Amino acid sequence: xxxxxxxxxxxxxxxxxxxxxxxxxxxxxxxxxxxxxxxxxxxxxxxxxxxxxxxxxxxxxxxxxxxxxxxxxxxxxxxxxxxxxxxxxxxxxxxxxxxxxxxxxxxxxxxxxxxxxxxxxxxxxxxxxxxxxxxxxxxxxxxxxxxxxxxxxxxxxxxxxxxxxxxxxxxxxxxxxxxxxxxxxxxxxxxxxxxxxxxxxxxxxxxxxxxxxxxxxxxxxxxxxxxxxxxxxxxxxxxxxxxxxxxxxxxxxxxxxxxxxxxxxxxxxxxxxxxxxxxxxxxxxxxxxxxxxxxxxxxxxxxxxxxxxxxxxxxxxxxxxxxxxxxxxx
Amino acid sequence: xxxxxxxxxxxxxxxxxxxxxxxxxxxxxxxxxxxxxxxxxxxxxxxxxxxxxxxxxxxxxxxxxxxxxxxxxxxxxxxxxxxxxxxxxxxxxxxxxxxxxxxxxxxxxxxxxxxxxxxxxxxxxxxxxxxxxxxxxxxxxxxxxxxxxxxxxxxxxxxxxxxxxxxxxxxxxxxxxxxxxxxxxxxxxxxxxxxxxxxxxxxxxxxxxxxxxxxxxxxxxxxxxxxxxxxxxxxxxxxxxxxxxxxxxxxxxxxxxxxxxxxxxxxxxxxxxxxxxxxxxxxxxxxxxxxxxxxxxxxxxxxxxxxxxxxxxxxxxxxxxxxxxxxxxx
Numbered sequence: 001x002x003x004x005x006x007x008x009x010x011x012x013x014x015x016x017x018x019x020x021x022x023x024x025x026x027x028x029x030x031x032x033x034x035x036x037x038x039x040x041x042x043x044x045x046x047x048x049x050x051x052x053x054x055x056x057x058x059x060x061x062x063x064x065x066x067x068x069x070x071x072x073x074x075x076x077x078x079x080x081x082x083x084x085x086x087x088x089x090x091x092x093x094x095x096x097x098x099x100x101x102x103x104x105x106x107x108x109x110x111x112x113x114x115x116x117x118x119x120x121x122x123x124x125x126x127x128x129x130x131x132x133x134x135x136x137x138x139x140x141x142x143x144x145x146x147x148x149x150x151x152x153x154x155x156x157x158x159x160x161x162x163x164x165x166x167x168x169x170x171x172x173x174x175x176x177x178x179x180x181x182x183x184x185x186x187x188x189x190x191x192x193x194x195x196x197x198x199x200x201x202x203x204x205x206x207x208x209x210x211x212x213x214x215x216x217x218x219x220x221x222x223x224x225x226x227x228x229x230x231x232x233x234x235x236x237x238x239x240x241x242x243x244x245x246x247x248x249x250x251x252x253x254x255x256x257x258x259x260x261x262x263x264x265x266x267x268x269x270x271x272x273x274x275x276x277x278x279x280x281x282x283x284x285x286x287x288x289x290x291x292x293x294x295x296x297x298x299x300x301x302x303x304x305x306x307x308x309x310x311x312x313x314x315x316x317x318x319x320x321x322x323x324x325x326x327x328x329x330x
Numbered sequence: 331x332x333x334x335x336x337x338x339x340x341x342x343x344x345x346x347x348x349x350x351x352x353x354x355x356x357x358x359x360x361x362x363x364x365x366x367x368x369x370x371x372x373x374x375x376x377x378x379x380x381x382x383x384x385x386x387x388x389x390x391x392x393x394x395x396x397x398x399x400x401x402x403x404x405x406x407x408x409x410x411x412x413x414x415x416x417x418x419x420x421x422x423x424x425x426x427x428x429x430x431x432x433x434x435x436x437x438x439x440x441x442x443x444x445x446x447x448x449x450x451x452x453x454x455x456x457x458x459x460x461x462x463x464x465x466x467x468x469x470x471x472x473x474x475x476x477x478x479x480x481x482x483x484x485x486x487x488x489x490x491x492x493x494x495x496x497x498x499x500x501x502x503x504x505x506x507x508x509x510x511x512x513x514x515x516x517x518x519x520x521x522x523x524x525x526x527x528x529x530x531x532x533x534x535x536x537x538x539x540x541x542x543x544x545x546x547x548x549x550x551x552x553x554x555x556x557x558x559x560x561x562x563x564x565x566x567x568x569x570x571x572x573x574x575x576x577x578x579x580x581x582x583x584x585x586x587x588x589x590x591x592x593x594x595x596x597x598x599x600x601x602x603x604x605x606x607x608x609x610x611x612x613x614x615x616x617x618x619x620x621x622x623x624x625x626x627x628x629x630x631x632x633x634x635x636x637x638x639x640x641x642x643x644x645x646x647x648x649x650x651x652x653x654x655x656x657x658x659x660x
């Protein structure tokens with residue numbers, strides 16, 4: 001662990017925009033370690049939906065981010081920039097990244113690194129940062145979910161969904177989730193959802209209305225779902241948008257927003273400045289890490305692929321057959 | 331003032347849904363004074379846009395509200411329900427009403443009554459409640475406008491607009507306003523707008539973008555304005571909708587909401603429970619009444635009509651030629 005890192009790392013990037021087959025494993029220079037950078041020897045990397053969009057060329061990395069795919073890793077600290085604090089070489093950590101996770105070595109900003117929780121294997125903790133940060137800032141900060149409120153998450157069996165169900169339940173909310181099969185619905189309920197709705201056999205809007213409506217909805221579907229989400233909200237409800245698998249254009253009824261005093265908001269995580277991510281990380285460490293140590297939140301791991309099978313990992317995520325997170329190990 | 335009120339009052343209501351000519355002045359029983367009710371001998375009543383919509387039959391009064399039009403009055407307390415506190419017969423007050431303001435006597439809920447500010451004539455203070463409550467709860471509470479932020483209000487010369495400009499400026503925000511003529515733009519700037527945009531000769535979106543964008547927008551246009559408002563917002567901006575003169579249907583881009591972390595919200599005042607209005611009234615008394623006493627906020631009065639000319643008052647509001655509030659005096 002304390003030996004000097006090599007000069008290059010195996011890393012996965014897209015040869016050109018396209019399907020999973022454009023992914024290639026290349027030998028690449030180690031990313032530059034800035035003053036507040038933390039070099040991590042990767043144990044595992046999480047695969048996330050934005051990776052698919054980046055591979056297709058529709059979501060270019062922010063300026064300065066590596067072309068190597070991958071927004072989160074777990075591993076051991078291999079080197080520290082001069083301004084990086086609170087960490088030592090060899091520490092077991094997990095981290096949110098601007099990119100570069102599908103590799104043997106990755107660089108994170110000091111503020112985006114968290115200690116790997118003792119209760120989760122170091123490998124599996126690679127599945128925590130992207131979903132925990134996303135759920136925290138969107139459901140808790142923007143959506144202001146309160147204990148006793150009803151929370152609805154779409155795609156309850158996804159990486160985001162499995163994390164959101166557990167975090168909302170740990171917070172004391174009543175949790176509803178949608179998913180596309182009976183098996184996935186069973187996963188949602190095993191994680192703490194009071195009710196999982198199979199959207200292929202049941203109208204989610206009718207089911208949520210019959211349940212009394214939702215105070216907060218976390219949605220990644222958008223398009224035609226948006227108006228129905230607004231209808232599913234209780235008075236003073238909040239709809240938080242984090243993706244739009246069904247399209248970014250949505251038609252809404254302003255009268256409904258006014259009469260029920262609704263809030264429609266959303267955010268992206270990747271484009272935010274390091275200082276924002278550090279603030280979210282500090283809040284996550286204070287509020288969410290204790291849930292992990294208490295056994296109330298654990299990453300749900302769907303499958304693990306070696307780094308040279310990143311294309312298969314992408315196909316698995318694209319198939320929609322997964323439940324929970326997909327990991328890559330170098 | 332201390333003589334017993336009569337059993338009936340002259341009152342204006344709509345004979346049937348329709349244009350201004352359906353308004354008729356009738357002799358009507360005094361509204362019932364509930365346990366927390368305050369009977370007010372009216373000095374003046376404010377005319378508001380929801381009155382026009384109610385007259386047209388498209389905005390039925392909430393259950394229990396009188397059919398008589400009118401959402402705000404000033405006057406003297408004529409009688410108090412047994413549970414009404416903090417007031418005495420003869421007090422000069424202004425009040426938000428569930429309806430019934432176009433009359434010689436009106437009943438308000440105790441919590442919706444405020445002392446008439448000393449610095450404003452009792453008549454003109456009839457023009458305060460509806461706009462001050464609306465601006466407070468939408469711009470300050472829901473929109474969270476901060477000193478130093480940029481605030482844009484559409485319809486800057488309207489009753490809501492003239493109030494919003496003054497309140498936002500008193501709070502230390504930079505104020506932009508739109509209006510439909512050079513004269514109205516001059517009114518906006520005289521009230522504290524740093525820049526008024528004549529939307530008939532200039533594209534408001536280009537003007538606001540050239541100014542650096544808005545942190546909070548108060549909009550009553552809706553329809554095609556909604557997408558443009560979202561474009562005019564800075565990152566973390568808030569769009570607050572209080573009406574939709576251009577229609578309730580709006581097409582929005584969820585990607586824009588996520589990338590800029592925008593919030594779209596809104597509310598109506600009339601349908602809220604008395605307890606909500608009392609909470610808003612207490613906040614207004616603490617935060618806004620001092621601005622009035624300091625000379626930083628005053629109702630802008632466009633015109634005053636006698637009660638039997640309510641139809642003319644409605645025509646004036648419908649013409650869009652007014653700047654500020656229109657009042658009726660019994």
